[in-house]
Amino acid sequence: MTSTTNASALSTAELSALDRRTLVHPHTVIGAPAEPLVLDRGEGALLWDTDGRQYIDGTCGLWQCPVGHGRAELAAVAAEQIGRLEFFSSFGDYANAPSIRLADRLLSLAPAGLERVFLTNGGSEGNETAIKLARLAFHHAGSPERTVILARTGGYHGMGGGSLAATGIDGLRSGYGPLLPDVEWLGKPHGIEHGPDATDILVAELERRIEEIGAHRIAAFIGEPVLGVGGMVPPPEGYWPRVQEVLRRHGILLIVDEIVTAFGRTGHWFGSEYFGIEPDMVVLAKGITSGYIPMGAVLLGRRVLDLADGATFLHGFTYNGHPVGAAVALANIDIIERENLLDRARVLGARLRERLDTLTELPHVREVRGVGLMLGIEFDGLPTAPVQAACRADGVVVRGSGASIVLSPPLVITEEQLDTLADVLCRHVAAAAD
Ligand code: PLP
Secondary structure, three states: OOOOOOHHHOOHHHHHHHHHHHOOOOOOOOOOOOOOOOEEEEEEOEEEEOOOOEEEEOOHHHHOOOOOEOOHHHHHHHHHHHHHOOOOOOOOOOOOHHHHHHHHHHHHHOOOOEEEEEEEOOHHHHHHHHHHHHHHHHHHOOOOOOOEEEEEOOOOOOOOHHHHHOOOOOOOOOOOOOOOOOEEEEOOOOHHHHOOOHHHHHHHHHHHHHHHHOHHHEEEEEEOOOEOOOOOEOOOOOHHHHHHHHHHHOOOEEEEEOOOOOOOOOOOOOHHHHHOOOOOEEEEOHHHOOOOOOOEEEEEEHHHHHHOOOOOOOOOOOOOOOHHHHHHHHHHHHHHHHOOHHHHHHHHHHHHHHHHHHHHHOOOEEEEEEEOOEEEEEEOOOOOHHHHHHHHHOOEEOEEEOOEEEEOOOOOOOHHHHHHHHHHHHHHHHHOOO
């Protein structure tokens, strides 16, 4: 196949055609490529396509961008680090200064009890790391039969062998043959599905499942503080501290997947803080660099470190501890702090929520929910794709996730942009039943 030499000189129509001839996008039908929206640049909460059309970013792509698009400061930090030391492996006894500083910074922000950091390149890799380490820790501590991972319906933990095995979303797991064995399921932690006693019901289910499986066989429980891909679903009141208590009583490690919830989205650095829990491992990605460079981390607590003390962790990916990612993460955290973005998530989240709550009067809206600046609107029996398409045609990017429209704009979105987003979305949600 001959290459198109100067792709930057192509028109939008040519780029689109070339995209469909050359790329397979994630989560698409092979052989039936969609017409892409070809994005060209971004600034704050705004995006522009290659035709110069402007969009308000209501999702941060995949929830990854608290500080907003187009920060020259982050580009400069990345360029400086690439010029100094672009990369060298951190396997074994090699290190680099940005990674060391980032680990220290993350631990200074993290929930109590987290004492070490394993750096990764993204979210799935972080969950693979946490799952493997939970199993290795018990193996090393003389309980090799503790291999079971408790996971929840509606949870999303990534696309790797282990992280997908622990993902409880219909459809995503099928067609790949056997996945990681010894994953056991719990119900979806969604209040509306269990009624006013939801927390009691879910905690009783957890106790029952532990009894059935045998605590001596269970290594860890994995969960997102707020289900993200599952539709921005916060758990029912009081759920997390009670789950933590049950797990601790049975010696089961708690892995909290904060890939979406950390770095301000809930109005706190970590969702664990918001829900008042102290996990044994916390998995981070996305907002750690605001997506400017792929990066992730697993924070490790005392219990797992004690269990695994002396074990050789034969695990790691080439680009772990990437100095450019670490340098950008540090500068990104500086921005979140300097611009008070945690407070902003709380204030803007409340403002958006007030607007969206009016939608609950519509017969086809089952629920409006969320925490901070991560919100979901669940439909009852209507597809979300037409609303997503209508919003995009009106210059607003939102995302359909299962039966829900999910929202997580950059935390720097202006009040005016947020109100426009709410106007456009509310109009199209209201019209969805027409
Ligand atoms: N966990 C959660 C909660 C996520 O939302 C995602 C991605 O959306 C992942 C894990 C997987 O992360 P990645 O796509 O970086 O591998």
